[in-house]
Amino acid sequence: MQSYSIGQAARLLGVSPDTARRWADAGRIATHRDESGRRLVDGRDLAAFSVGFAQSGGGDDETPRTSVRNAFPGIVTAVKLGDVAAQVEVQAGPHRLVSLLTREAVEELGLEVGMRATARVKSTSVHIDRT
Secondary structure (H helix, E strand, O other): OEEEHHHHHHHOOOOHHHHHHHHHHHOOOEEEEEEEEOOOHHHHHHHHHHHHHOOOOOOOOOOOEEEEEEEEEEEEEEEEEEOEEEEEEEEOOEEEEEEEEEEEHHHHHOOOOOOEEEEEEEOEEEEEEOO
């Protein structure tokens, strides 16, 4: 399972690293330490926290609600596989994006909950890039 540094987690949540550290210190985000002593957040824990954070209206009202070139870097929060099709949800700060794509594409990208991904929006289509 992929883990994220406090700084990476902060970027995915759309908050400052100091805010993410305070949340970790307060026990809002579970962390563990790697062999060099750095605090890390498990990808699944971060995915679950990011969904709750966004649903609670997390982030400040001054956070821009736009993207740069329609790219939304975030974390995969759900993958639903069918026989042929799949649905992937990405939480990018306050934005929840859902993409319908083939099961084969999801398997080739190796997408799973807790991974970083970038949702790209073009017209009415949402494309997922593994990052």
